[in-house]
Amino acid sequence: xxxxxxxxxxxxxxxxxxxxxxxxxxxxxxxxxxxxxxxxxxxxxxxxxxxxxxxxxxxxxxxxxxxxxxxxxxxxxxxxxxxxxxxxxxxxxxxxxxxxxxxxxxxxxxxxxxxxxxxxxxxxxxxxxxxxxxxxxxxxxxxxxxxxxxxxxxxxxxxxxxxxxxxxxxxxxxxxxxxxxxxxxxxxxxxxx
Amino acid sequence: xxxxxxxxxxxxxxxxxxxxxxxxxxxxxxxxxxxxxxxxxxxxxxxxxxxxxxxxxxxxxxxxxxxxxxxxxxxxxxxxxxxxxxxxxxxxxxxxxxxxxxxxxxxxxxxx
Numbered sequence: 001x002x003x004x005x006x007x008x009x010x011x012x013x014x015x016x017x018x019x020x021x022x023x024x025x026x027x028x029x030x031x032x033x034x035x036x037x038x039x040x041x042x043x044x045x046x047x048x049x050x051x052x053x054x055x056x057x058x059x060x061x062x063x064x065x066x067x068x069x070x071x072x073x074x075x076x077x078x079x080x081x082x083x084x085x086x087x088x089x090x091x092x093x094x095x096x097x098x099x100x101x102x103x104x105x106x107x108x109x110x111x112x113x114x115x116x117x118x119x120x121x122x123x124x125x126x127x128x129x130x131x132x133x134x135x136x137x138x139x140x141x142x143x144x145x146x147x148x149x150x151x152x153x154x155x156x157x158x159x160x161x162x163x164x165x166x167x168x169x170x171x172x173x174x175x176x177x178x179x180x181x182x183x184x185x186x187x188x189x190x191x192x193x
Numbered sequence: 194x195x196x197x198x199x200x201x202x203x204x205x206x207x208x209x210x211x212x213x214x215x216x217x218x219x220x221x222x223x224x225x226x227x228x229x230x231x232x233x234x235x236x237x238x239x240x241x242x243x244x245x246x247x248x249x250x251x252x253x254x255x256x257x258x259x260x261x262x263x264x265x266x267x268x269x270x271x272x273x274x275x276x277x278x279x280x281x282x283x284x285x286x287x288x289x290x291x292x293x294x295x296x297x298x299x300x301x302x303x304x305x
Binding site for chain 2: 034180
């Protein structure tokens with residue numbers, strides 16, 4: 001049985017298809033920050049605006065073909081597909097687990113992040129700490145990062161993430177556990193000096 | 194994991210789309226709603242026109258057929274009356290055999 005918010009979303013889509021722009025504007029207002037924030041941390045600030053607009057254009061143009069049921073899942077499928085297309089063209093990002101200076105160095109992005117963060121995080125305000133954490137998320141391995149961002153920015157449940165990505169729920173939970181372990185370590189060590 | 198998520202991750206501020214991006218999306222939404230409204234109006238107009246055309250053709254068929262029946266019978270009736278008059282005239286004049294319609298016809302043509 002769909003949640004009340006999904007029924008509301010479906011009703012808004014129907015109203016929009018009938019010619020009421022304010023219905024889609026309500027949906028946009030509801031999901032704009034989630035989508036944009038997720039895109040900023042997935043495809044990067046430079047491309048986020050373009051992909052965001054493209055995603056919403058697709059939503060409004062294909063709204064008449066939306067069959068109802070779960071608008072959020074439908075929206076995120078569109079956004080994710082566009083992000084994947086865009087990411088294929090983008091440069092690969094550095095992973096937290098990959099050595100930065102070659103094999104002999106052995107120091108990873110996570111090590112550097114943790115050592116740099118130590119002692120300075122406690123002097124930072126919440127916004128700066130958020131920036132550090134965002135940077136840490138950005139350097140997670142792609143599959144872990146995807147789960148974290150769907151959880152943090154898209155505010156999805158693990159079951160929703162599993163359905164959207166076509167991944168078993170246990171795998172999603174495992175990825176989140178590994179990611180949080182890394183993020184928590186970096187963050188807490190930084191705060192405690 | 195949950196405590197870290199609730200206390201730290203869930204409180205991470207989200208990036209807001211720049212005003213220009215919002216404006217473009219809102220403009221696209223309104224344009225599409227207008228198009229959608231126009232499509233709906235056009236579809237309704239098309240359906241109304243189709244219905245009117247069907248209705249007109251039905252009425253025309255019925256009415257036209259009626260007219261044809263009336264006209265045809267009226268003309269036939271009129272022609273019959275004329276013929277009877279001619280025959281009667283010819284008969285009364287004792288010029289031709291009343292049963293000879295062709296002769297009566299010839300008589301009338303002769304009169305003309």
